[in-house]
Amino acid sequence: MAFDQFLPEYFAECEQHLASIRRVLLDLDERSPARAPDAARMQELFRALHTLKGLSGMVGLVSAERLAHALEDALRGWTASRGPFDPEWIHALFTGTGLLEACIAAKRESSDPPPLDGFLASLQALYARSEDESYGDAREAAATAAPPDRFIRYRFEFRPSTDLAARGIGVESVRARLMELGDLRLAVPRVDQGGAIAFEFVVDVPESSTLDEAWRGEGMSWSRDEEIAAPAWSPAESDAKTAPAPAEAPYLAIGNVLRVDVARVDELMRMIGELVVTRARLAEALRRVPGQKGAAWESLTDSVALIERQLRVLREGVMRIRLVQVGELFERMRFAVRELARETGKRVRFEVEGQETEIDKMVIERMLEPLLHLVRNAVSHGIETPEERLARGKPADGRLALSAAASGDRITIRVSDDGSGIDRGRIAARAVELGLLAPGGELDSAALLDVLCSPGFSTREEADLASGRGVGMGVVRSTVRELSGELSLNSEPGRGTTFVVELPLTLMIVDALLVELAGQVMAVPQPSLREVFQLDGTDTTPVGTHEVVAYRGGVLPLLRLRRIFGLGGQPPRAGAVLVVGSAAQPVGLVVDRLLGLREIVVHPLTDPLVLLPGIGGATELGDGRISLVLDAAALVQVARQAADDEATGAPRTTVSGSGVRA
């Protein structure tokens, strides 16, 4: 499909617009229904829906287009009627936004969109009702208001050049120009067949606007695309005058924000990793140079030391590209809290702190479900009903606070409520029942968490609607651990519970093949693997002290990792071969068994005690145990070295620094 290439851009844009819809809805929800919503907020809502409709149409996502259209229509209906903006309306918008999100998520995951008919019908009913309720004069006012502008869709192309840049005309100034002209729908860079860069923009321009022909001399060209229906929103004048919109900073300053595919950043990280290894080899080569004296020598070693420091700075810089603010994640929680409070009849005051704290994009994505679980738990099990709270001398509104703070290279996220706290006695009783705790045993915070996270543990309440749909506490903890973080808990009876999640700021994530070697699980990053095949134990041929196996019309030298690592024991007759190294000189690493592919988080090992050739780092597989991450390239190097030394009778040397992966 022609528009598939826009999908990543589409999803990113959608995320942005959904975020702004959520923000406006929460804002509307918090105001008193008696007050008219402020015009700027409504305008924002309207625009976001309208844009989502347009974007969804362009990528052919009919469900989202239809839904956004219906929501937009309903909103227009309400505007015309000037009826009260009551909770039912807000609820409908909340539900609709949730569905819209689900439609987009379904597209992303190539699954079926959620059913919409029920919701669309109820929206229709609501719409009809507000039509009935609307007052005659309001209708009249709407009818006599200036006719809404029609929009015309234009497709613009901009070809930057050095001449234009010298005149101050670049893609950013063109973009700003077009945003002023109308609604910017799409902006994509492309490279044409000649290798020249061009930018394509799709803009909905009000019919009354005229395009400046002088732009044609400034690298721009355009064509009329299609006429589209006009959004009928026109803010009520009185609103605009009495309640001027606060001069809010735009949510995303488009001018200086770059949207980058994470894969490109990962590629950069990989290159830096290679550079680190190369530098280590250089240092090692220098160490072997005889003489090692004089000004030239010193300048050489100084430069190597400098490169090391610069590489570290470079690595940190690239890692920072992956950081995003945690605020958006928190807003999603606010959304969930609101819905859940409605379902459970609780009253919850939701507070956030430290939204500007930055954390790795991938950590945020992985933490969404676990945090949702903690937040849902807090609302459904922690915070009491308003009646219970009043009876206990607490304010009727429960408090649920989410906070984030960074310290050094870690960030801490806290989810705390002022509810009833965890009933240790009850949990202990259940734990004894399940054989997790000796009768009469006590539960401190750590043990309490262990029990809550143990597989199969659930109390009666755990099965209710709120928690039944999430992930369990066990999954929360293992996700946090896989991200190299730690979960802890502090609960006081009658006063509330706080869950603390500590996470690293940035992560290095790779796909890795897990293998077994002498009973140990080890991980080999997939990018270093050329091929993998099984060895049945009879097809190898000894050559001197080594073994080879027939491979692609030639022979493949084999290295037994058990031998390289000095691991004794009887290797299994069969094994598996990981083909690594260059295409010209492949080498087969023999392991006992293949366990499967998995995405892992690599912890660099930096202590001199564990800087060892062939060990690239460590990873936690979620059960609290650490596995080594192997550095295939360095292993090959080690093996070659060993072979050379064997041949020349030289003492065994090691490849230095190759244990480090950026």
Added chain:
Amino acid sequence: MTEIARDADAFVLFTLAESTYALPTDVIQQLDMVGSVTPVPNAAPHLAGIVSVRGQVLPAIDLRARFGFPGADPTVRSRLLVVRVGGRTVGFIVDSAREFARIPREAVHAPPEALTGSASRFLRGVAQLGDRIVLVLDAARLLSESDDSIPAGSDAAGA
């Protein structure tokens, strides 16, 4: 705080092969049960392996092996002392650790000449605590000396 305690430093006491040792509390980050230790091939003999402590992966040194004592299987009383010195964080596996003590400065004497075990080069001094002899360790020396046995050429700390 009593008068005597004013010139006293705080220590964590731990045992290793029936002797009592002390490390100053200010280098100790935490005391943990010894969880699962993943062995690292080709590492120094006293490196028990790597462990995960609050999301960080740390090398764990078998202090028995470091001091040249015979090895012992971990028991329920075995502890991991997480020590931070000179920018490095390392775990020490010891037989047990469950006491804190304040030792007056003047009670710490230079190690006697006669003490020549392999642990002696890590000693800061010896103190009498009640009827016990406590061997006070120098944390910095413990760590810097622990570099002795790593392979030459591991100077490349990379990034």
